[in-house]
Amino acid sequence: MVETDNGFNRAFSIRTDMRRIMLRGSPRSFWIQEDNMKYFKLKGYSSVIAGRSYNKSGGVLAYVRSGINYFHTVESNESAEMLKIRVPKCLQGGADLTLLVVYRSHSETIDSFLNKFKETVRASQLNTIILGDININILDENNSATLDYLDLMHAEGFKTMIKEVTREESNSCLDHVMVKTRNLSNFKVNPLKTQITDHYSQMIEIHSMKPTERTINKSFQLVDSGRLKDLVRRVNWGFVYDEANSIGSKFDSFLSILDECRKGSMYTINLTSKTRRRNPWVTQDLVKLTGLKNDLHKKWTNAKKNNRREAEIAQAERNYRNLAKEVTFKIKKAKEEHFRSKFEGCENDPKIFWKTVNSLTKAEKETQIKMIRLNENEVEVAGNEELIANHFNRYYTGIAETLLQNVTPHQAKALDPLAPAWREERMGWKKVSEREVxxxxxxxxxKKSSGHDGWTAEDMKSIVDHVVPPLTSLINESLAEGYFPETLKAGVVVPIYKNGPKNEMRNYRPISLLCVLSKIIERVVKRQLLEFLNAMDFFSSSQFGFLEGKSTDHAVAEHVQSIVMGLESRRRVGALYLDLAKAFDLVNVDLLLTKLLLAGVRDAPGRWFGSFLTERRQSVKLGERLSQPEPVRHGVPQGSTLAPILFLIYLNDICDVEIQGKFFCFADDTALVWRSDSVTNLVSQVERDMREVSAWFMKNKLVLNAEKSKLIHFRYTSLHLPKEIAVVIHRAECGGPSPCTCPVVRESESARYLGMTVDNRLTWGQHVDLLRSRLSRLVYGLRILKPMLDLEARIRLYQAIFLATLRYGIIHYGGTFVSVTRRLFSVLRLSQKIVGIQKGDQSGLIQGFEGLYYQASFMWVAKNLHRYTIDRQESSRLTRRGKYLRLALPRVDHDH
Structure with missing residues (x-):
């Protein structure tokens, strides 16, 4: 059913499966044909049908409210009935809306349906909705046919709007709503859980607001880089080198002068309702040509109106059409060159890839917060920005206190066995050079983002030659005095929606923006801090995060190897993947400073870090409004360069806790692996070790989220093993084995760890299925960018984005069963076809999956030779096995 009201705010309600909703009576179903439609009329609605001529129990019937202009076609085949309804110029900007209502009989195979359906999907335009009873359960992500269907939809830019049960009897989602549009926030899907039929109906509301006539009166202030450079060049920085001035006053004066120079270099641009934003590829020459084209069009129109001679009219028309072709060609070339240049040197950045794809499809991402729940009431943000911003700020700065309310205070002992060891080494500052700065x-x-002072990286780069000498002097004095400027401790937080209900503050991720000068000082400090810590081999070998020479590949490789070695030795293997609640936000500053002291960061470096970490504050920005600043008492500074390294220092001694299991850490992503001779002993071992780990968390005031932690019991087969195991995560204060209220973690089939989905039999099947879905979305992006890029640029983009995604973790999952990796073959070939790599290509670009796996494996071995045994050359002659690598080949013994 398609409806619309007569106001500016239009909403279309589409209810699927109408043949059952409206027609079900005492019989199970009705068979409606063209000749008996007169019995099923609705007053005020017209009806269209795509029925079956050769069978019962199928087809599509739609009702459209009278007064709505629409066109329809029947696109049925032997696999499905499809009714296409196009409502012209009903969306914002005069765009058409297309509804493709589908019924697929469960008696037809999915493969047969998809072979015919894919041409219809690939021909779809923007603002298309595909809906209906497809009879494919999209909740069953282990079904290859389901994945083929979802891959097709994702590769063509469709988003799944409903992922919940629509048929209770089979606990399945058979009724789908797929949307291909610019702005998903305009769509809302509600299941109608009625008892009229055994399928729930789906109602879609499409809000297409007609723009109201309003006067835009906005002004933007921009920096004239030339003017800024000239003003900074004239400054006398003598006060910086005056020893009579304190470091605090020097920094205050320095920042104040820079602020005055920036304000003096700014100019204002006023926007009105008549102001049009020019596309970035439109040059001034193109503007002039377009104006000339419009003038020629007027001359041609006037010639016809004034009844000029036919030859004169024809000449005016030729002049206009020739120039119109030239303008169209030049705009197309300029657009291609613009997008080609965007990828030059940036092919490895997925953010730029998707930003460009979205700009081409004009896909809008809803960033504006409209409604927020405050004290059980929903408050509209418009007009209350400062109020909402203040609530957001109090929420963010209060997260730590809220989480720590249920943590029992730890009483430190004189000789605490969990405390990190004192190191005799002592860190000292090295003088910073101008060249380094x-x-x-x-x-x-x-980036265009800036801290509270408004300075961007581009602004600072424009004056680098004139500002570096005084800045270098200030940095050196800051380090020597152990002082970090108060002004640079203030952060600006912008809430960014992540998922879940949009009216809940917990569903917005805080993105912190710090002053560019703070980033410069932090990078200088980070280099010296890492040099000191690495020189004394400070970080645990079990920590892989943010450290040079280590990566997620190394962490996963060590983790998987530990599991396989346990299975190969016929032992029971279990792993626990821990979820730490807001770990970076919960870091206790006093404890962190103590750990820095114990690590050898004392004297001036210790005072500097004390100044850097304390008395920080932040504000939340909504639109153009800033909240009142709130003190930040917990956590490492969000968005700072030093935050990851400081967190590693805080977490480092967890790996020193004496347990039988083995740690694998990548920052706060922590996994533990145990091996035991029996399932009973394995559970006891896990519970005993986790009591020690829980005690460490309590002492260090971190919170383990047991509900989100995952337990996996690895096996090659399920024979002779209990179906499910569970472990109790005893709190440190828990008394003993008697029944307690400590959280229980039950066994899961799989867990997500560092971008890989690890399953309990190491088949990597679930990982491959998720990867295929992600690659299908990349295929859509490649398809959008194809007309904008030449073959060479497309190949570079394919290698940097698509193949980089496919290669991540391939050394782990690539060697699994062919029946699993085969699921990736079709999407790989489709991507190559879109890019333009021909099947007979001899350049090596047409690598199949096996070739990519072997190549990645060889490269991994070459970079990690220390992990393998090399046969020694026993003969004086060079033999074929002179440098033979001994690789551990698992037996994959199914006896356990």
């Missing part, structure tokens, strides 16, 4: 500034990414 220049390198740091030039290495900053050119």
């Amino acid at each position: 220049i390198g740091v500034i030039r290495s900053l990414k050119n």
Whole structure:
């Protein structure tokens, strides 16, 4: 059913499966044909049908409210009945809406349906909704046919709007709503859980607001880089080198002068309702040509109106059409060149890839917060920005206190066995050179975001030659005095929606924006801190996060190897994947400073970190409004360069806890692996060790989220093993084996760890299925960008984005059963076809999956030769096995 009201706010309600909703009576179903439609009329609605001529129990019937202009076609085949309804110029901007209502009989195979359906899907335009009873359970992600269907939809830019049960009898989702549109926030899907039929109906509301006539009166202030450079060049920085001035006053004066220079270099742009934003590829020459084209069009129109001679009219028309072709060609070329240049040197950045794809499809991402729940009431943000911002700020700064309310205070003992060891080494500052500061500034990414002072990286780069000498002097004095400027401790937080209900503050991720000068100083400090810590081999070998020479590949490789070695030795193997609640936000500053002291960061470096970490504050920004600043008492500074390394220092001694299991850490992503001779002993071992780990968490004031932690019992087969095991995560204060209220973690089939989905039999099947879904979305992006890029640019993009995604973790999952990896073959070939790599290509670009796996494996071995045994050359002659690598080949013994 398609409806619309007569106001500016239009909403279309589409209810699927109408043949049952409206027609069900005492019989199970009705068979409606063209000749008996007169008995099923609705007053005020017209009806269209795509019925079956050769069978019963199928077809599509739609009702459209009278007064709505629409066109329809029947696109049925032997696999499905499809009714296509197009409602012209009903969306914002005069765009059409297309509804493709589908019924697929469960008696037809899914493969047969998809072979015919894919051409219809690939021909779909923007603002298309595919809906109906497809009879494919999209909740069953282990079904290859389901994945083929979802891959097709994702590769063509459709989003799944409903992922919940629509048929209770089979606990399945058979009724689908797939949307291909610019702005998903305009769509809302509600299941109608009625008892009219055994399927729930789906109602879609499409809000297409007609723009109201309003006067836009906005002004933007921009920085004239030339003017800024000239103003900074004239400054006398003598006060920086005056020893009579304190470091605090020097920094205050320095920042104040920079702020005055920036304000003096700014100019204002006023926008009105008549102001049009020019596309970035439109040059001034193209603007002039377009104006000339419009003038020629007017001359041609006037010639016809004034009844000029036919030859004169024809000449005017030729002049206009020739120039119109030239303008169209030049705009197309300029657009291609613009998008080609965007990827030059940036092919490895997925953010740029998707940002460009979205700009081409004009896909809008809803960033504006409209409604927020405050004290059980929903408050509209518009007009209450400052109020909402203040609530957000109090929520973010209060997260730590809320989580720590249920944590029992730890009473430190004189000789606490969990305390990290005192190190005799002592860190000292090295003098920072101007050359180093220049390198740091030039290495900053050119982002438009800025801290509370308004300075961007581009602004700082424009004055680098004139600001570096005084800045270098200030940095050196800051380190020597152990002082971090108060002004640079303030952060600005912007809430970004992640998932869940949009009216809940907990569903918004805080993105912190710090001053660019803070980033410069932090990068200088980070280099010296890492040099000191690495020189004394400070970090645990079980920690792989944010450290040079280590990566997620290393962490997963060590983790999987530990599991396989346990299974190969015929032992019971279990792993626990821990979820730490807001770990970075819960870091206790006093404890962190103590750990820095114990690690050898004392004297001036210790005072500097004390100044850097204390008395920090933040504000939340909504639109153009800032909240009142709130003190930040917990956590490492969000968005700071030093935050990851400081967190590693805080977490480092967890790996020193004496347990039988083995730690694998990548920052706060922590996994533990145990091996035992029996399932009973394995459970006891896990519970005993986790009591010690829980005690460490309590002492260090971190919170383990047991509900989100995952337990996996690995096996090659399920024979002779209990179906499910569970472990109790005893709190440190728990008395003993008697029944307690400590949380229980039950066995799961799989867990997500560092971007890989690890399953309990190491088949990697679930990982491959999720990867295929992600690659299908990349295929859609490649398809959108194809017309904008030449073959060489497409190949570079394919290698940097698509193959990089496919290769991540391939050394782990690539060697599994062919029946699993075969699921990736079709999407790999489709991507190559879109890019333009021909099947007979001899350049090596047409690598199949096996070739990619072997290549990645060889590269991994070459980079990690220390992990393998090399046969020694016993003969004086060079033999074929002179440098033979001994690789451990698992037996994959199914006896356990």
